Amino acid sequence: MTGKNENMKNRPCRSMLYIPGDSPGMIQNAEVFGADSILLDLEDAVAASEKDAARKIVSSFLRGFDFGPLIVTVRINAADTEYFERDLEEIIPCRPDAVRLPKCSSPNDVKEADARISEIEKKNGIPAGSVALHAMLETALGVEDAFAVATASPRVTALTLGGQDLTADMGVQKTREGWELFYARSRVVLAARAAGVMAFDTVWTDINDPDGLYQESKQIVELGFSGKAAIHPSQIEVIHRAYRPSYKEVRKARRIAEAAEEAARVGKGVISVDGKMVDAPVVARALRLSATASLYDYEEDEEI
Amino acid sequence: MKLQRNALGRNVPLEVPGVGQFEPYESPFGKIDGMAPLAGARPFLRTVGRSRSKVASSLEDAIKKSGLQDGMTISFHHHLRNGDAVIPLVLETLKKMGFKGLTFAPSSIPDAHDCVADYIRCGLINRLYTSGVRGKLGQMISSGEADIPVVIRSHGGRARAIQSGQIAIDVAFLAAPTCDALGNVSGSSGPSACGSLGYAITDADYARHVIAITDNLVEYPVARNISIPQYKVDQVVTTPSLGDPKKIATGAARITRNPVDLKIALDTFRLMKASGIVAPGFSFQMGVGGASLAVSVYLEEYMTKKGIVGSFGLGGISGHMSRMLGKGLFRSLFDVQSFDAVVTESVADNPGHIEIDASCYANPFTPGCLVHNLDCVILAALDVDVNFNVNVLIGNDGVLRGASGGHCDTAAGAALSIVVLPSFRGGVCSIKEEVSNITTPGETVDAIVTERGILINPLRKDLLENARAAGLPVVDIRELKQKIEKLTGRPDAPAEKDGKVVAVVEYRDGTLIDSVYQVKK
Numbered sequence: 001m002t003g004k005n006e007n008m009k010n011r012p013c014r015s016m017l018y019i020p021g022d023s024p025g026m027i028q029n030a031e032v033f034g035a036d037s038i039l040l041d042l043e044d045a046v047a048a049s050e051k052d053a054a055r056k057i058v059s060s061f062l063r064g065f066d067f068g069p070l071i072v073t074v075r076i077n078a079a080d081t082e083y084f085e086r087d088l089e090e091i092i093p094c095r096p097d098a099v100r101l102p103k104c105s106s107p108n109d110v111k112e113a114d115a116r117i118s119e120i121e122k123k124n125g126i127p128a129g130s131v132a133l134h135a136m137l138e139t140a141l142g143v144e145d146a147f148a149v150a151t152a153s154p155r156v157t158a159l160t161l162g163g164q165d166l167t168a169d170m171g172v173q174k175t176r177e178g179w180e181l182f183y184a185r186s187r188v189v190l191a192a193r194a195a196g197v198m199a200f201d202t203v204w205t206d207i208n209d210p211d212g213l214y215q216e217s218k219q220i221v222e223l224g225f226s227g228k229a230a231i232h233p234s235q236i237e238v239i240h241r242a243y244r245p246s247y248k249e250v251r252k253a254r255r256i257a258e259a260a261e262e263a264a265r266v267g268k269g270v271i272s273v274d275g276k277m278v279d280a281p282v283v284a285r286a287l288r289l290s291a292t293a294s295l296y297d298y299e300e301d302e303e304i
Numbered sequence: 305m306k307l308q309r310n311a312l313g314r315n316v317p318l319e320v321p322g323v324g325q326f327e328p329y330e331s332p333f334g335k336i337d338g339m340a341p342l343a344g345a346r347p348f349l350r351t352v353g354r355s356r357s358k359v360a361s362s363l364e365d366a367i368k369k370s371g372l373q374d375g376m377t378i379s380f381h382h383h384l385r386n387g388d389a390v391i392p393l394v395l396e397t398l399k400k401m402g403f404k405g406l407t408f409a410p411s412s413i414p415d416a417h418d419c420v421a422d423y424i425r426c427g428l429i430n431r432l433y434t435s436g437v438r439g440k441l442g443q444m445i446s447s448g449e450a451d452i453p454v455v456i457r458s459h460g461g462r463a464r465a466i467q468s469g470q471i472a473i474d475v476a477f478l479a480a481p482t483c484d485a486l487g488n489v490s491g492s493s494g495p496s497a498c499g500s501l502g503y504a505i506t507d508a509d510y511a512r513h514v515i516a517i518t519d520n521l522v523e524y525p526v527a528r529n530i531s532i533p534q535y536k537v538d539q540v541v542t543t544p545s546l547g548d549p550k551k552i553a554t555g556a557a558r559i560t561r562n563p564v565d566l567k568i569a570l571d572t573f574r575l576m577k578a579s580g581i582v583a584p585g586f587s588f589q590m591g592v593g594g595a596s597l598a599v600s601v602y603l604e605e606y607m608t609k610k611g612i613v614g615s616f617g618l619g620g621i622s623g624h625m626s627r628m629l630g631k632g633l634f635r636s637l638f639d640v641q642s643f644d645a646v647v648t649e650s651v652a653d654n655p656g657h658i659e660i661d662a663s664c665y666a667n668p669f670t671p672g673c674l675v676h677n678l679d680c681v682i683l684a685a686l687d688v689d690v691n692f693n694v695n696v697l698i699g700n701d702g703v704l705r706g707a708s709g710g711h712c713d714t715a716a717g718a719a720l721s722i723v724v725l726p727s728f729r730g731g732v733c734s735i736k737e738e739v740s741n742i743t744t745p746g747e748t749v750d751a752i753v754t755e756r757g758i759l760i761n762p763l764r765k766d767l768l769e770n771a772r773a774a775g776l777p778v779v780d781i782r783e784l785k786q787k788i789e790k791l792t793g794r795p796d797a798p799a800e801k802d803g804k805v806v807a808v809v810e811y812r813d814g815t816l817i818d819s820v821y822q823v824k825k
Binding site for chain 1: 561563564566567755756775790791
């Protein structure tokens with residue numbers, strides 16, 4: 001399977017578990033829940049009185065704790081808050097995989113943060129661009145500017161949709177079905193794909209409604225999102241289940257992958273499966289799907 | 305007190321003054337397999353004369369009539385859990401009547417009964433036989449203040465000790481949620497209903513005198529669900545209330561939301577599945593701890609999906625087990641102790657829900673206790689060690705704070721015994737080089753499931769292979785211990801172990817598996 005051999009950048013990131021930065025008891029268990037990545041939160045999950053404590057806790061975990069195979073991202077406070085500077089000052093030197101920047105409404109928001117991060121990297125002797133930036137789009141303006149935001153700096157490796165603030169900005173309610181976000185989601189995914197970065201979907205807030213989460217997760221998988229944030233460990237399995245390709249899809253993808261391999265081996269320019277010609281983007285998609293499938297077990301007796 | 309090393313390297317006395325001789329522990333089944341029949345205690349022959357009512361005028365009168373004297377042994381059951389008011393009522397009455405030097409031999413002591421410490425202090429109680437001790441009583445014993453002989457037994461071990469005459473009950477005071485004038489007792493109805501009276505049945509079989517205490521005296525006869533029939537009961541005493549019904553019949557325990565417990569539960573279920581044991585005819589026991597209970601959710605879903613019907617569920621029965629019986633996922637439940645109010649209804653109404661006594665449950669010296677037929681048991685622990693030995697009695701501070709329960713009985717009996725345990729608690733690693741006290745020998749523990757990996761006893765190579773083949777996160781117990789200690793640090797050496805022995809712990813076969821030592825303040 002190709003997935004396991006691909007480099008770090010292409011590690012699967014189906015689920016991103018939010019953990020409040022001021023909860024060491026939860027952070028210490030971060031790796032046990034099976035999430036692909038965690039989001040240590042300094043922003044909304046942390047009360048104003050705990051901001052300093054959370055920043056200290058998160059930076060000491062980043063320095064001294066083994067997170068195993070997890071991708072670790074820190075959500076910092078927005079640029080228009082008094083915490084932004086100190087968050088960057090303390091978090092960037094700890095070299096998380098990425099920082100998530102809330103409320104990106106323009107390319108300029110990204111450029112300013114990027115400049116600040118570059119300075120801190122330089123000051124601390126860290127290679128430039130070590131810490132990636134995930135730009136969070138949670139205003140109508142930000143969504144409209146999605147492609148420009150994604151391409152504002154090479155540091156940006158992902159766009160993420162902030163559904164709560166965005167629906168508020170749009171003056172609508174977040175519904176169970178989520179149609180109000182359909183356009184925004186499509187727009188963000190397309191912009192991300194065009195810019196060659198990942199796209200992450202917003203959280204499902206009702207932890208007592210795993211069925212609703214599953215429906216929404218299926219939707220965003222079909223739209224093309226790379227992953228979805230979770231606010232409780234119990235949501236991880238549900239999200240992963242939504243990303244699970246059907247056995248039928250997997251079989252087809254594997255046939256395409258094999259045909260591509262065979263074509264490459266014998267030096268044939270045209271790849272065909274079941275008598276039909278297959279284009280390069282279809283091959284690429286089949287390889288991605290096979291990589292995702294390698295994360296799951298497929299029982300022999302599974303219905304096709 | 306002369307101590308001798310047993311087969312697990314633990315120092316145990318050969319004699320406990322005022323109690324008797326003991327043998328050191330050797331192996332789980334060494335004494336049991338192939339044992340020749342032994343004479344034991346026999347039920348007393350006794351009459352009360354022909355009568356239409358055994359109701360005594362008061363508890364005092366009943367005690368006087370029972371012939372109880374200083375130095376005798378009294379027993380109680382713990383089925384009313386933390387709602388029980390009968391133990392304090394009887395002990396206070398005995399104290400007022402001027403009794404001294406009694407042996408207190410309840411099936412266990414509910415957490416709430418700190419008062420027992422006071423009755424030791426005043427001299428009413430000068431020997432203690434129980435399954436567990438907690439709270440102030442635990443502190444009093446561990447500190448050495450109690451200074452009385454204490455023997456801790458498992459539920460199966462207690463039944464064996466009663467049957468062998470080691471615990472010779474003179475008067476059993478049995479709380480009876482429903483009772484008639486001639487002493488037919490039922491546990492599954494009345495304002496203080498608690499479900500099964502399994503542990504009390506054994507007492508009623510062997511005591512010299514049995515007093516049923518009820519707050520629900522009904523018209524003769526109690527016809528349905530008789531736990532203890534009238535021919536085993538000498539007297540009936542009425543009291544306004546057996547206790548607090550809210551604490552007796554607690555609601556069905558909710559499935560935990562604790563993600564660590566849920567992770568442990570899921571991996572436990574996966575291990576059960578990988579072992580191949582979850583098949584038609586499957587028999588199962590679980591506790592009511594967070595992780596244990598959550599296993600039943602996965603199990604229920606899987607058995608439903610695959611159309612698997614198990615043969616029996618055993619033990620302390622929770623609402624979730626009785627629901628599985630109701631859904632036809634098990635053909636029967638053998639219930640020695642019901643855990644919550646939902647179960648009480650099932651005991652009363654479902655013919656497949658069968659009340660059993662403690663010997664039937666776990667007594668090793670019988671021709672067939674049910675724990676020996678278990679396919680799988682899920683057990684909790686306070687901590688474990690690298691040899692898979694389990695401690696359920698003593699906290700990290702060295703103080704008694706737990707109960708032996710059916711732990712060692714079911715671990716020995718079940719084909720697959722799994723201990724579920726978070727890898728660290730209160731900042732202390734749960735895997736020790738050596739546990740402070742062995743309740744259950746590692747030889748009888750097949751696997752330990754933590755949130756950070758599954759530990760499989762090297763004796764179970766087959767299980768290890770199955771778990772690996774299923775892609776489960778199997779880790780080496782020493783490696784996990786090191787990994788956790790990197791997180792938590794290593795605590796200072798625990799309380800001194802060369803102090804005075806303040807209690808002894810019996811294995812189910814009556815040998816001594818470990819001693820409990822005084823903790824210096």
